[in-house]
Amino acid sequence: MLDVVIRGGQVVTPMGVGEWDVAIQGEKIVAVAAPGTLTDEVGRVIDATGMVVVPGGIEPHAHISAPIMGHGDLKTAPPPEVSRAALFGGTTTLLDFAIQYPGIDIPQAIAERTNEWQGNSYADYAHHLMLLGAIPPEILGSIHEAVEEGFPTIKIFTTNIRPPATTGEPRMVGTGHLHDLMEEIQRLNAMLLVHSEDDDMVQHMYQKLAREERTEWYNMHLVHSAESEDVSFRRVLRVAEWTGAPVYFVHVSASQGLNNILEARADGRPVYGETLHNYCCFGAENYKEENGMKYHTYPSLKSEDDRQALWRGIVNNGLSTMATDEYCTSWETKISGRTVADVTGGHNGAEARMGVTYSEGVSRRGMTLQRYVDVTSANAAKIMGLYPRKGVLAPGSDADIALIDTNFKRKLTMDDFHISDYSIWEGFEADGWPVTTLLRGNVVVDNREFKAVAGSGQFIPRKVNTDVTNRPVA
Numbered sequence: 050m051l052d053v054v055i056r057g058g059q060v061v062t063p064m065g066v067g068e069w070d071v072a073i074q075g076e077k078i079v080a081v082a083a084p085g086t087l088t089d090e091v092g093r094v095i096d097a098t099g100m101v102v103v104p105g106g107i108e109p110h111a112h113i114s115a116p117i118m119g120h121g122d123l124k125t126a127p128p129p130e131v132s133r134a135a136l137f138g139g140t141t142t143l144l145d146f147a148i149q150y151p152g153i154d155i156p157q158a159i160a161e162r163t164n165e166w167q168g169n170s171y172a173d174y175a176h177h178l179m180l181l182g183a184i185p186p187e188i189l190g191s192i193h194e195a196v197e198e199g200f201p202t203i204k205i206f207t208t209n210i211r212p213p214a215t216t217g218e219p220r221m222v223g224t225g226h227l228h229d230l231m232e233e234i235q236r237l238n239a240m241l242l243v244h245s246e247d248d249d250m251v252q253h254m255y256q257k258l259a260r261e262e263r264t265e266w267y268n269m270h271l272v273h274s275a276e277s278e279d280v281s282f283r284r285v286l287r288v289a290e291w292t293g294a295p296v297y298f299v300h301v302s303a304s305q306g307l308n309n310i311l312e313a314r315a316d317g318r319p320v321y322g323e324t325l326h327n328y329c330c331f332g333a334e335n336y337k338e339e340n341g342m343k344y345h346t347y348p349s350l351k352s353e354d355d356r357q358a359l360w361r362g363i364v365n366n367g368l369s370t371m372a373t374d375e376y377c378t379s380w381e382t383k384i385s386g387r388t389v390a391d392v393t394g395g396h397n398g399a400e401a402r403m404g405v406t407y408s409e410g411v412s413r414r415g416m417t418l419q420r421y422v423d424v425t426s427a428n429a430a431k432i433m434g435l436y437p438r439k440g441v442l443a444p445g446s447d448a449d450i451a452l453i454d455t456n457f458k459r460k461l462t463m464d465d466f467h468i469s470d471y472s473i474w475e476g477f478e479a480d481g482w483p484v485t486t487l488l489r490g491n492v493v494v495d496n497r498e499f500k501a502v503a504g505s506g507q508f509i510p511r512k513v514n515t516d517v518t519n520r521p522v523a
Contacts, residue, residue: 050074050089050090050091050092051072051073051074051079051087051089051090051091051092052073052074052075052091052092052093052490053072053073053091053092053093053094053095053448053487053490053492054070054071054072054073054087054091054093054094054095055070055071055073055094055095055097055102055450055452056070056084056094056095056096056097057096057097057098057100058097058098058099058100058101058102058452059100059101059102059418060081060102060442061101061102061103061104061418061419061421061422061442062081062441062442062443063419063427063441063443065419066418066419068084069081069082069083069084070082070083070084070085070086070087071102071442071450072087072089073448073487073490074490075490076447076448076489076490077444077445077446077447077448077489077490078442078443078444078445078446078447078448079444080444081442081443081444093492095452095485095492097452099454099455099456100452100453100454100455100484100485101407101418101452101453101455101481102442102450102451102452102453103139103418103421103422103425103426103442103450103451103453104422104426104427104430104439104440104441104442104446104449104450104451105139105140105141105142105426105439105449105450105451105486105487105488106135106138106139106140106141106142106402106403106425106426106451107140107141107142107144107425107426107429107430107433107435107439107440108135108140108142108143108144108372108373108375108399108402108429109144109323109370109372109429109432109433110144110299110300110323110372110373110374110375111131111143111144111145111373111374111375111376111399112125112145112146112374112375112376112395113125113126113127113128113131113143113145113165113375113377114126114127114128114165115145115146115148115376116217117376117378117382117393118210118211118215118216118217118393118394119211119215119217119386119391119393120382120385120393123378123382125375125376125377125378125395126377126378126397126468126469127165127169128165128166128169128170128174128506129169129170129171129503130377130468131143131375131377131397131399131468132170132171132172132174132506133171133467133468133499133501134397134399134400134466134467134468135171135172135399135400136171136172136486136488136493136494136499136501137400137467137483137486137494137497137499138399138400138401138402138403138404138483139403139404139451139453139483139486140172140399140400140402140403140451141172141173141439141449141451141486141487141488141493142172142173142174142175142435142439142449142509143170143172143173143174143175143375143399144174144175144176144177144202144429144433145162145174145176145177146162146176146177146178146179146204147159147161147162147176147177147178147179147200148161148179148181149178149179149180149181149188150181150218151181151182151218154187154188154191155178155188155191155192155194155195156191156194156195158178158179159176159178159195159198159200162176163508166506166508167508168504169503169504170504170505170506171488171493171501171502171503171504171505171506172488172506173439173447173449173488173489173506173507173508173509174506174507174508174509175199175200175433175435175508175509175510175511176200177200177202177203177204177242177433178192178195178200178202178203178204179203179204179205180203180204180205180222180230181206181218181219181220182218182219182220182221182222183219183222183223183226184222184226184229184230189229189230189233192233192237192239193233193237196237196238196239198510199509199510199511199512200510200511201237201238201239201240201433201434201511201512201513202239202240202241202242202297202433202434202511202513203230203234203239203240203241203242204241204242204243204244204299205222205227205230205241205242205243205244206220206221206222206243206244207221207222207227207243207244207245207246207247207248207281207284207285208220208221208244208246208247208248208251208277208281209221209248209251209252210244210246210251210347211255211390211391212252212255212390213252215390215391221248224284224288227285227288228288228291228292231288231289231291231292231293231294232292232294234292234294234295235292235293235294235295235518238513238515238518239513239518240295240297240432240433240434240513240517240518241289241294241295241296241297242297242298242299243285243296243297243298243299244299244300244347244348245278245281245282245285245298245299245306246273246277246278246281246348247276247277247280247281247284250274250276250277250280251272251273251277254271254272254274255272255389255390258271258272258389259390264388264389264390265387265388265389266336266341266342266345266386266387266388266389266392267333267336267337267341267342268336268389269333269336269345269349269350269389269392270333270336270349270350270351270352271389272349272389273302273347273348273349274349275302275303275304275305275306275351275352275355276305277348278301278302278303278305278306278348279303279305279306279309282298282305282306282309282310283309285298286309286313286318286320289313289318289320290318295319295320295321295517295518295519296319296320296321297320297321297322297323297369297432298310298320298321298322298323299323299372299374300323300324300325300328300346300347300348300372300374301322301323301324301328301359301362301368302324302325302328302348302349302350302351302355302359303351303355303358304354304355304358304359306322307322307358307359307362307367307368310322310367310368311362311366311367313521314367314521317520317521318520318521319517319518319519319520319521319522320521321369321370321428321432321521321523322362322367322368322369322370323368323369323370323371323372324359324362324363324368324370324371324372325346325371325372325373325374325398326371326372326373326398326401326402326405326406327344327346327350327373327396327398327473328346328350328351328356328359329356329359329360329363329371329409330356330405330409330477331344331350331356331473332350332351332352332353332355332356333349333350333351333352334353335350336350340384342383342384342386342387342392342393343380343383343384343396343471343473344396344473345392345393345394345395346374346376346394346395346396347374347394347395360409360410360414363406363410363416363424364410364414364415364416364420365420368424369423369424369428369429369432369523370424370425370428370429370432371402371406371410371424371425372402372429373396373398373399373401373402374394374395374398375395375396375397375398375399376394376395376396377395377396377397377468377469378393378395378396378397378469379469379470379471380469380470380471383396383471396472396473397466397468397469397471397472398473398474400466400467400468401466401472401474401477402425403425403451403453403483404453404479404481404482404483405474405477406421406424406425407421407453407480407481407482407483408477408478408479408480408481408482410424411481412480412481413480422440423523426439426440426441427440427441427523428440428523431514431517431522431523432513432517432523433511433513434511434512434513434514434517435509435511436514438509439509447489447490448487448488448489448490449487449488449489450486450487451483451485451486451487452483452484452485452486453481453482453483453484454481454482454483454484455481457479457480457481457482457484458478458479458480458481459478459479460476460477460478460479461474461475461476461477461478461479462475463475467499484496484497485497488501488505488506489507491505493505
């Protein structure tokens with residue numbers, strides 16, 4: 050007996066798109082078949098007429114229950130809130146960060162995340178490692194244990210992001226430490242995630258704008274500039290070329306960054322890039338609106354030309370994933386910073402990611418449905434070591450599925466969101482939106498009604514395939 054069959058929708062698989070039946074038994078997909086060919090008894094049939102049926106979304110970049118820079122002990126929204134909103138938006142797996150602060154080791158960083166997440170998430174989840182500042186030899190030497198235990202992705206920063214007085218722990222990893230880490234990443238068949246900006250340029254611009262009394266938040270793109278991204282990407286890629294390490298650039302924001310990625314991938318190198326849906330939909334001019342800092346996520350929004358280039362990278366080629374850099378705060382916290390030095394980064398984006406990418410990418414820009422699945426799920430699954438358990442509609446894969454209603458066409462209101470007291474997506478013109486979500490065979494959102502059981506999300510250990518770390522396969 051089959052537990053669930055999804056019928057009547059346009060089903061998106063690696064082999065193509067068609068009106069197929071998707072059969073589920075327990076937590077797994079057991080068949081993707083021609084209509085009418087499944088003869089088993091079925092516990093429930095889901096009518097997907099007018100729907101596009103895709104793998105559940107994978108959010109590769111989220112900061113959940115994380116310290117908010119410049120706000121003392123205040124933290125971003127916790128796992129129950131973010132995972133609930135994510136399921137409403139068709140995203141079934143979230144990846145956040147186990148932060149190795151100075152003074153603690155990697156097992157302690159992982160234990161902190163386990164304590165935060167275990168039994169508290171509606172969605173499935175995994176953790177990247179995050180290393181801050183200079184990397185001690187004992188930390189570098191212990192990375193292999195974490196990789197072997199299912200944590201094969203490590204994030205670093207090439208900048209402190211903010212002026213030293215407002216940063217907290219130093220974040221920047223110098224080029225020498227970067228080289229040594231890349232050698233270890235390459236040896237372990239792991240994946241390096243890089244927040245890549247030139248710190249000297251960033252800090253110089255903070256100081257320059259302070260001298261010129263031009264520190265208003267709407268000058269953020271002058272501090273975290275396209276030039277800084279270009280210079281830093283080139284440096285990181287050069288070290289990666291020397292060491293053979295794979296690189297995943299987080300939150301690509303400028304055409305120069307995209308072009309550097311395209312050049313490296315054309316040479317057959319394992320280089321990947323993500324962008325953010327707010328970078329694709331808003332630009333630096335939006336900063337000038339009243340309370341325009343609400344749009345800000347580090348590094349920064351860029352020009353209209355950059356925005357259009359990012360969409361080309363997502364719709365056509367060059368960028369591998371659409372992420373959010375989820376960093377959910379209250380409205381009061383979000384707009385409390387008014388200068389380039391103290392603006393709060395991030396926003397509550399995980400719920401809107403799948404719908405925004407479909408509405409703007411597929412409906413308005415002609416993105417193919419298979420490419421849509423690549424940038425919202427499959428590529429993240431491959432790059433981060435979740436594939437083919439996640440990120441694909443195929444027999445043997447987890448039955449993580451989102452149904453997108455192609456007839457959902459209207460302007461979004463705050464009633465459409467399920468986290469925080471504001472959204473930069475209020476007023477967005479939806480043209481196709483997730484309405485039903487399954488997580489490992491369980492219907493967790495049923496026609497926009499929440500059904501998930503608290504704490505039912507599972508930790509997912511990961512291992513990156515060697516194809517991903519040797520050539521640009523996603």
